[in-house]
Amino acid sequence: MNICSWAELDETARAEVIRRGTAAAGPEVSATVAQILEQVRTEGDDAVRDLTARFDGVQLEDLAVNDEQVRNAVAGLAPALRAAISEAAERIRTFHRAGMTREYAVQTAPGVVCERVVRSIRRVGLYVPAGSAPLPSTALMLGVPAQLAGCSEIVLVTPPGPDGAADPTVLAAAAECGIDAIYLAGGAQAIGAMAHGTGTIPACDKIFGPGNAWVTEAKRQVSTTEGGPGIDLPAGPSEVVVIADSGAQAEFVAADLLSQAEHGPDSQVLLLTDDVRMAELVLEQVLDQVEQLPRADIARKALASSRVVVTEDLDQAFEISNDYGPEHLILALRESRDWLDRVQTAGSVFLGDWAPETLGDYCSGTNHVLPTAGAARWTGGVNVASFQIAMTVQHVTQEGLQAVGPCAVELSEAERLHAHQRAVTRRLDRIGTST
Numbered sequence: 001m002n003i004c005s006w007a008e009l010d011e012t013a014r015a016e017v018i019r020r021g022t023a024a025a026g027p028e029v030s031a032t033v034a035q036i037l038e039q040v041r042t043e044g045d046d047a048v049r050d051l052t053a054r055f056d057g058v059q060l061e062d063l064a065v066n067d068e069q070v071r072n073a074v075a076g077l078a079p080a081l082r083a084a085i086s087e088a089a090e091r092i093r094t095f096h097r098a099g100m101t102r103e104y105a106v107q108t109a110p111g112v113v114c115e116r117v118v119r120s121i122r123r124v125g126l127y128v129p130a131g132s133a134p135l136p137s138t139a140l141m142l143g144v145p146a147q148l149a150g151c152s153e154i155v156l157v158t159p160p161g162p163d164g165a166a167d168p169t170v171l172a173a174a175a176e177c178g179i180d181a182i183y184l185a186g187g188a189q190a191i192g193a194m195a196h197g198t199g200t201i202p203a204c205d206k207i208f209g210p211g212n213a214w215v216t217e218a219k220r221q222v223s224t225t226e227g228g229p230g231i232d233l234p235a236g237p238s239e240v241v242v243i244a245d246s247g248a249q250a251e252f253v254a255a256d257l258l259s260q261a262e263h264g265p266d267s268q269v270l271l272l273t274d275d276v277r278m279a280e281l282v283l284e285q286v287l288d289q290v291e292q293l294p295r296a297d298i299a300r301k302a303l304a305s306s307r308v309v310v311t312e313d314l315d316q317a318f319e320i321s322n323d324y325g326p327e328h329l330i331l332a333l334r335e336s337r338d339w340l341d342r343v344q345t346a347g348s349v350f351l352g353d354w355a356p357e358t359l360g361d362y363c364s365g366t367n368h369v370l371p372t373a374g375a376a377r378w379t380g381g382v383n384v385a386s387f388q389i390a391m392t393v394q395h396v397t398q399e400g401l402q403a404v405g406p407c408a409v410e411l412s413e414a415e416r417l418h419a420h421q422r423a424v425t426r427r428l429d430r431i432g433t434s435t
Helices: 011-017 023-043 045-056 067-076 079-098 136-149 168-176 187-196 213-223 250-261 276-290 296-303 314-324 336-342 357-362 398-414 418-434
Strands: 002-005 104-109 112-120 123-127 153-158 181-184 206-208 239-244 268-273 307-310 328-332 348-351 388-396
Touching (some): 045 187, 079 136, 112 398, 123 187, 136 153, 136 168, 153 187, 250 328, 268 276, 268 314, 314 336, 328 336, 348 357, 398 418
Parallel strands (some): 239 268, 268 307, 328 348
8 A cells, every 4th residue: 555646647547546456357257257157057056065165165965044053043142242233233224214215106197197116026135245254244234124125035145154054143133134044155156046046045036245356246247147136236345435634533544444455355445635644644554553453464455456645635535536436435524524515426425533434334224235346426325225126107097098198199100109109099099989
């Protein structure tokens, strides 16, 4: 991780500074993922077992987690941890319930009523990573909105640990969300299993969840297959941008950068500041604090593709951030809310010195399954609506057809789609003969 001045860089160098570290791995990852998905599609459960042995070093007999295993996992957790899971879940419910999609109906012309009705997606697949660290928080972030959406079938797939079992905290989080269809699989093979079905793991209509480059690529590929599932969004590897002014706390900023760097070696963190001294202080803090982390080796690899950028002013910092489209954006600024209108692209925004990104990851109430790789330029994070379909409905009377039919006749004539037109005119003619 080094310091650079944006003003001194040409366009090529600027593009390189904010280039995601995973970009170069694309072709290799894509080819490997395609092979894994094809194996799962053709071999089902056997492929999942073989790939689990190959990648996770675990021999699985049963891919399904039974009710007794879940009960034992919940009972074995420390009371404080069980309480924290329930507490976080309730805040997530509170936030997501407030933003649920509403149904509505409106009369657009006399005799024409148009509606939007909401239906839950029938079967959703939730991927909860547990590679270098289990993520029970992801089970909550996906399970709570799926539950609120009313999905009739919720499938959760998570990698086995070295003992061949699911992480007990992930199982406890799943239980908190009422999920009882839980299966063991990780990485691209887990996505393939939920996309195609394996015999044990059912095929899902839409797949959710964050992951590494292989998981993200697997989601992309299965979503493009004929009859394949939908996906939530590109969610991984993790990234954060911090915009800091001269009044920021360098210690806090460094801690925030490292909180994302420790996710994985392909994570990326960026500091944008208009103050050279702040840039220097933060870098010093990063180098000091990383040495104190149990996951220091992972964080150092992420820092290799991370940058501290000195901008001419904060306006330029926001321009860079909006072009980058970060998953997480922290505004370590004085009067931080006053700057919020400048944010055009970000998955989730954290205002001020006392809002660490960690709270969004766990328990403030917002969702941590967020767009990465610049997808924040066109989508937001997971919410209840992600698990629903909003259908439109129209009810038209004879009076309504007489009111709006001529409009459709003119437009269909302009498009030279005469079968469209006659579906209207035949009805209008019938009305005319019956009056």
